[in-house]
Amino acid sequence: MVDGPLHPDALVRARGLTKAFGDFVAVDGVDFEVRRGEVFGFLGPNGAGKTSTMRMISCVSPSTGGELSVLHLDPRTDGPAIRSRIGVVPQEDNLDTELSVWDNFIVYGRYFGLPRRVLRERAQELLEFARLTDRRDDRVDPLSGGMKRRLTIARALINDPDLVLLDEPTTGLDPQARHLLWDRLYGLKRRGVTLIITTHYMDEAEQLCDRLVVMDQGRIVDEGSPRELIHRHVTPEVIELRFAEPAEQEAALSSAGEAAERIEVLADRLLLYTRDAEATHRALAERSIEPLTELTRRASLEDVFLALTGRTLEE
């Protein structure tokens, strides 16, 4: 997928990268490159191998095949050096729950060997970043899930990393906190920090990622910017039809014919891919197809995923 000359600014480079647990291959020979300053995404359903890949990049899980370089270093030999320059937001929070919010910043920063004076300054900034200033001296344990998530994300920045890995950063956040976090991530990007995120939220991938790879069952099925992917695999517009009865959906499917370029059948609805929604609507009316609800929307990465794998992301 990224064959050809190496991008000179590739901070992370994987070739045939593989991770097997015993006989089970979780990541099956993936190739990708993450360039300096971009937001790079891994999009895929549960079990696709996103976390396994992230853990290899963050040097906490040795690969079992292929090549990987991170910040131009080799994870097999330079693990501590690489980890000292990256920030890691794991899928599951692993805060020191018996300690206070403040102590969590300091203790974690000490792991990087940073002096306390520097840490106090950064912790103060990061408290504000996480909007936890008023909870500074509270123990972490009783904080809400969203607050813990924000703390985990802020803590990952204590070493002022060049590269930040975020594994499903906004899972468990309310919509407002999500948008705020997106803002903060844009802020990091503006400062030149390279970000790698995994998500199974379409809107998140579309909003944040400059480029992304779609993963499924340990493999990368395609790669590009959100716009490129949509352009490559689906039409610009989608009409979603829902019917009262499965039988009606069947009937509509058999008579819809040429009304759309492509039709995807889901359990509870039909997706009609079209370049001209107006014309499709007229064609449906001519065939007297009368769904319960009819929704016209722009095509999204969800549709790309469906086209690539034949499955929806939630499945």
Added chain:
Amino acid sequence: MRMTQSVWRALERELLVFVRTWRGSAFTAVVQPVLFLLAMGIGLGGLIDDGAGSASVRLDYLDFVAPGLLAASALLAVAGEALWGVMGGVKWMGQFKGMVATPMTPGDVYGGLVLSAGVRAGAAAIAFLVVAAVLGGVSSLWAPLAIVAAVLLAIVTMSALSAYAVRKEDDRTFPLIMRLGVIPMFLFSGTFFPVEQLPEVVQPIAVLSPLWHGVEVARDATTGTVDGWTLLHVGVLVAIAAAALPFGVRGFERRLTP
């Protein structure tokens, strides 16, 4: 060099957690053994020393049981931490997973745990010795050597039990380890009565108990009978810890960086 520094940072974290939560652990480490000392040394001891028992136990019972309790409480205070604490760190709360996402290695995490067990047991032993001395259960200037016994026992307990715990998926077997391993060891390692009182067939088993070696060191120290045997017991404890360490490092590596 880097290795030493990051083990130190892991120790720093352990000690901070201890400082923030010391009330609970101080109870197991200091208050509980002192209660035992009062009950067994003064209460039970009064009974034994007046009776026929004093013929076989050539010391005041208080003098006898104080070093036993000092050593045994190092084992008890660390055992739970080594089992459930480690499961919490690698699974339930996962703080150790967070640590290895930094320049720290799994070996550093393990090293910090082992060292902090030693430091805390040392501090608890000092507190206990002071109380025991006030009660008259310490009769030699060698007594501070008993602190070494407590530190070594804590290191042995942490290095071995956490190496076991880190290999387990959950805590199902831990109560069994306590009931069939730790508690019998606590009772039958010469803590409360000399192992010579045990049936002869089981006496050699005591040699396998790290606690027995620790108790012997502590007792030699507080009663002023330090000799070549004391050194040998110290050697055995050091050897057990040294044997457990590589096993523990590998266990932490496999668990934290699979």
